Amino acid sequence: MSLLDAVRLALTQIRVQKLKSFFTLLGVTIGVMFLIAVVSIVNGMSKYVEEDFAAKFLGVNTFTLRRFPNFQNGNVTEATWREWQRRPQITSEDAEAVRAALPTGTHWAIQDSRYATPSSSYRNSGPQARVSAVSADYFLIKNLDLERGRVFTEQEEQIGAPVIVLGSETAETYFPNVDPLGKDLRLEGLPFRVIGVLKKQGSTFGISLDRQAIGPFHSDLRRVTHARMGLDGVLVQGSDVGNLQDAQESTREVMRRRHHLRPSDPDNFMMETSDSALGAWQTIKQFLVIGGIVLPLIGLVVGAIVIMNIMLVAVADRTREIGIRKALGARRRDIMWQFLVESATLSVFGAILGIALGFGLSLLIKSVTPLPSSVALWSVIVSVVLGAGVGIIAGIYPASRASRLDPILALRSE
Amino acid sequence: MSPVEQDVAMSTTAERKVVTGVPGVAPSSDWVIVTRGITRDYDMGGEVVHALRGVELAVRRNEYVAIMGPSGSGKSTLMNLIGCLDTPSAGEYWLNGVLVSRMADDELARVRNREIGFVFQTFNLLPRASALHNVELPLVYAGVSSAERKERAREALTRVQLGDRMDHRPNELSGGQRQRVAIARALVNRPAILLADEPTGNLDSTTSEEIMRVFEELASSGQTVIMVTHEPDIAQHARRVVVLRDGRISSDETRETFLASLNSARA
Numbered sequence: 001m002s003l004l005d006a007v008r009l010a011l012t013q014i015r016v017q018k019l020k021s022f023f024t025l026l027g028v029t030i031g032v033m034f035l036i037a038v039v040s041i042v043n044g045m046s047k048y049v050e051e052d053f054a055a056k057f058l059g060v061n062t063f064t065l066r067r068f069p070n071f072q073n074g075n076v077t078e079a080t081w082r083e084w085q086r087r088p089q090i091t092s093e094d095a096e097a098v099r100a101a102l103p104t105g106t107h108w109a110i111q112d113s114r115y116a117t118p119s120s121s122y123r124n125s126g127p128q129a130r131v132s133a134v135s136a137d138y139f140l141i142k143n144l145d146l147e148r149g150r151v152f153t154e155q156e157e158q159i160g161a162p163v164i165v166l167g168s169e170t171a172e173t174y175f176p177n178v179d180p181l182g183k184d185l186r187l188e189g190l191p192f193r194v195i196g197v198l199k200k201q202g203s204t205f206g207i208s209l210d211r212q213a214i215g216p217f218h219s220d221l222r223r224v225t226h227a228r229m230g231l232d233g234v235l236v237q238g239s240d241v242g243n244l245q246d247a248q249e250s251t252r253e254v255m256r257r258r259h260h261l262r263p264s265d266p267d268n269f270m271m272e273t274s275d276s277a278l279g280a281w282q283t284i285k286q287f288l289v290i291g292g293i294v295l296p297l298i299g300l301v302v303g304a305i306v307i308m309n310i311m312l313v314a315v316a317d318r319t320r321e322i323g324i325r326k327a328l329g330a331r332r333r334d335i336m337w338q339f340l341v342e343s344a345t346l347s348v349f350g351a352i353l354g355i356a357l358g359f360g361l362s363l364l365i366k367s368v369t370p371l372p373s374s375v376a377l378w379s380v381i382v383s384v385v386l387g388a389g390v391g392i393i394a395g396i397y398p399a400s401r402a403s404r405l406d407p408i409l410a411l412r413s414e
Numbered sequence: 415m416s417p418v419e420q421d422v423a424m425s426t427t428a429e430r431k432v433v434t435g436v437p438g439v440a441p442s443s444d445w446v447i448v449t450r451g452i453t454r455d456y457d458m459g460g461e462v463v464h465a466l467r468g469v470e471l472a473v474r475r476n477e478y479v480a481i482m483g484p485s486g487s488g489k490s491t492l493m494n495l496i497g498c499l500d501t502p503s504a505g506e507y508w509l510n511g512v513l514v515s516r517m518a519d520d521e522l523a524r525v526r527n528r529e530i531g532f533v534f535q536t537f538n539l540l541p542r543a544s545a546l547h548n549v550e551l552p553l554v555y556a557g558v559s560s561a562e563r564k565e566r567a568r569e570a571l572t573r574v575q576l577g578d579r580m581d582h583r584p585n586e587l588s589g590g591q592r593q594r595v596a597i598a599r600a601l602v603n604r605p606a607i608l609l610a611d612e613p614t615g616n617l618d619s620t621t622s623e624e625i626m627r628v629f630e631e632l633a634s635s636g637q638t639v640i641m642v643t644h645e646p647d648i649a650q651h652a653r654r655v656v657v658l659r660d661g662r663i664s665s666d667e668t669r670e671t672f673l674a675s676l677n678s679a680r681a
């Protein structure tokens with residue numbers, strides 16, 4: 001019997017017993033649905049983190065000199081945490097020293113951020129914004145594009161001009177229906193003139209990148225960000241990977257000297273790259289993927305058990321048919337094949353249904369939660385293969401029972 | 415040709431040589447069935463039942479044979495053996511020059527598919543399949559392509575005057591029509607023997623006569639027919655009547671002598 005004949009036969013069987021087939025499929029369908037949904041969420045987050053987040057938060061070919069990692073990799077022990085707290089602050093003097101030692105071709109920016117509630121003559125209060133006091137190359141390193149206006153110059157930064165560049169959402173919130181350029185935004189009572197508005201960037205993990213205000217490091221903005229207590233970090237961007245490594249080496253030298261570390265002491269500062277931050281994500285992702293596969297597997301195992309039982313019932317119900325087929329010349333392998341294909345077809349049907357529902361679920365999640373989600377092609381392929389596999393495995397025992405039936409006894413059964 | 419098919423083909427030629435040398439059997443391809451001392455024992459919970467106690471039967475091509483006997487005489491067992499649904503406990507069975515009594519399951523399935531056309535008392539059609547598909551079934555297992563299958567199935571159905579009922583399901587057909595579908599199915603693979611097991615057992619007498627006429631036509635057109643029945647009225651349609659009693663052949667006569675002894679017994 002050819003595969004086509006066998007599949008056709010299986011489809012007839014499914015059509016004849018629609019309701020029974022549907023219940024048979026339920027386990028596989030639910031398993032596959034969750035597989036598709038979970039994987040698409042993980043996949044969506046992954047795309048997000050790797051493409052958006054890494055570039056937006058960290059920049060390309062960039063490292064950030066910090067006291068301790070901003071993105072923590074897995075669980076941090078109490079001892080590690082205490083060690084981090086004992087570390088010296090990164091000061092603006094450190095930043096100057098690092099800058100002096102950087103190889104040519106690198107860009108450099110101080111960054112110190114804090115959340116604060118701005119106000120304007122149009123609106124007294126509203127959502128907080130991430131306020132950053134930075135040096136001029138910050139915009140370049142972060143690859144921030146302007147919607148309108150301009151960014152501040154190095155001179156403005158040096159003299160500490162009270163100017164500010166706003167994220168698109170902050171601009172809209174505090175200057176509703178007016179052009180914010182030339183207007184004042186107040187932070188802790190201090191006025192800053194708006195000179196530019198950034199292009200809309202969207203959000204990552206529910207954190208809006210458009211709710212921010214960026215001003216010169218040497219301006220009064222430092223009072224808002226409390227830079228005296230130490231900087232958040234120093235951003236360094238290399239022209240390429242080799243340049244970045246050179247920059248990291250010279251920064252390490254400078255910082256170790258400034259912190260009076262002996263050769264045997266470990267670094268008491270952190271140079272965070274997008275790789276090191278993504279490392280954390282990779283760990284999270286592994287857990288999510290394992291969870292996203294283990295849970296559906298339970299569904300598939302249940303599905304397999306159901307299918308096996310239904311197929312055993314089908315074999316018992318159709319004993320006479322098997323007898324007839326054998327009398328007409330069906331070999332063991334023909335009968336085996338027929339029931340395996342039937343079971344696999346049934347299960348693949350369930351998988352396809354599950355894929356459709358999984359798509360739907362993933363769209364639903366995307367629309368009602370901040371979680372990003374994007375269906376991964378591989379999960380669709382895996383689902384179909386799993387569906388067929390589950391069907392075949394679940395069908396082996398019933399099919400082999402069917403194939404071993406004695407034709408004489410089978411023909412006599414009712 | 416697959417390795418399996420090659421094997422079968424090779425063993426076929428090998429065994430053909432042997433059968434011509436079997437003493438007491440004419441070395442001719444005329445013999446469709448030759449059984450030599452076949453027995454069949456069943457183990458019924460420790461007690462051995464001897465259903466067949468050594469049956470010698472030879473059937474020529476084109477013969478029309480009825481196998482008769484009361485229930486328990488072993489005629490069903492003999493039919494299963496002739497139909498290659500079962501193998502004997504001892505003895506040899508040569509079908510169309512091939513020793514089939516030692517064959518394994520899958521080889522037997524192949525022989526059933528190629529050499530035997532079954533007609534059952536209860537028709538044994540697939541209830542959810544159309545008449546056409548039912549007739550196609552043996553060809554499916556013979557590996558015939560879909561187009562050729564349909565054509566040959568249509569031909570066979572036309573031959574039993576069911577050309578206009580091809581898309582009907584068994585439950586949409588009368589008993590006689592169902593049995594004719596079964597006959598078409600039995601013939602579609604051009605088998606060496608048509609093996610009928612109480613073919614009229616579930617039919618009224620008018621329909622029985624109709625089915626017997628179909629058998630008669632097939633027999634006159636050269637089809638070897640073996641029919642198992644317990645009804646003398648049905649058996650007398652055959653040209654040769656073999657009577658089984660207690661697992662042995664008790665008589666083997668032409669229709670004429672059978673009828674004569676039947677009449678004398680009635681008188």
